Amino acid sequence: MEKRVYKNSGEEVSLLGFGCMRLPRRKEDSPEIDAKTARAMIGYAIEHGVNYFDTAHPYHEGLSEPFVGEALSAYPRDKFNLATKMPTWLINDQADVHAIFAGQLKKCRVKYFDYYLVHNIGGDTFPKVGEHRIYEILQEKKREGKIRRLGFSFHAAPELLRRVTDLYEWDFAQIQLNYLDWELQAAKSQYEILTDKGIPVVVMEPVRGGALARLCPQAIDIFRAAEPGASAASWALRYAASLPNVLTVLSGMTNMEQIKDNVATMENFRPLTPNGYAVIADALAAYRLSGTIPCTACGYCMDCPFGVNIPKVFAIYNNYRINNSDMLFMLEYKVLGLSGQAANCQKCERCLPLCPQGIKITEWLDKINQAALKAESLPQH
DSSP: OOEEEOTTSOOEEESEEEETTSOOBSSTTSOOBOHHHHHHHHHHHHHTTOOEEEOOTTGGGGTHHHHHHHHHTTSOGGGOEEEEEEEGGGOSSHHHHHHHHHHHHHHHTOSOEEEEEEEEEOTTTHHHHHHTTHHHHHHHHHHTTSEEEEEEEEOSOHHHHHHHHHHSOOSEEEEEOOTTHHHHTOHHHHHHHHHHTTOOEEEEOTTGGGTTTSOOHHHHHHHHHHOTTOOHHHHHHHHHHTSTTEEEEEEOOOSHHHHHHHHHHHHTOOOOOHHHHHHHHHHHHHHHTTOOOOOOOOOTTOOOTTOOOHHHHHHHHHHHHHHOOHHHHHHHHHHTOGGGSGGGOOOOOTTGGGOTTOOOHHHHHHHHHHHHHHHHHSOOO
């Protein structure tokens, strides 16, 4: 497994990190983890040199932290780096910070966290960091030996990132970075700000919730022509990992096939060449023409007060834009039931500020509803 060294410490971190937000589920519509498969995936990862595991309080509706803690407890503590996060949106006073942190240590079955993050710093949550002394309390935990590296995750504009990094000293930062978001979500500017300040970068969403693994046929053909045996996901991982200030690239893996492919990519890591960047540019141009929605299925927009299953509606529509089958679109769409479909959107706009991608959700739902009405009116063959 390719390793990166944390600054000048000599501490090696695997270039592939295991993101525990999308572990295999027992049922598609349930957060319950398929423990047998997930344990096998974690075992495969450790056996092949992966030593960075990232979880968080809300992942799998609260089930990820205790599962990851239980699964990793089977291995020596020096075999893995464990990262989790302080859920800023749940903090109402300083006592909450202490209580949540203590609960996370217990759930994860550890005495300390190797990497600990202030979760999802943004325009709404950043004031809480100062108001409730979240940073200062976590620095106390670090001095007590309960945190080894203190960082933050970020889904906002570069201007706020400058403020966050000017006001506080951080050991690392976690940002969304991939070849689509390099410009679309200003990942380039964020990466450069952190690099200029000497802050190592942990990459999240390198495959954009799987979207960059499930590209349109034209984009897939471009990648296959360049390297017949390489998956689309491997190109996305290599893009993020080729940046020198990247410490590790988190992949939210859901099955054994994905982890084996990702491990193979990082065990035989090849930084992108100028020709490789050109291939990605061509594939990205083809993908943009498909008209898909840049949704990562993170679920932060949920629950919709009117029952719309926003991530699933977007996923079905994206498949439709790629395969252009009205019949398949309606078959998948009707499975949602009337309550989960786009027509139920009342444009309350509660979801809009919650989306890390800045997607105009209500506008897309209206567009999808119109597409569904049109597809339903067509003859089904």
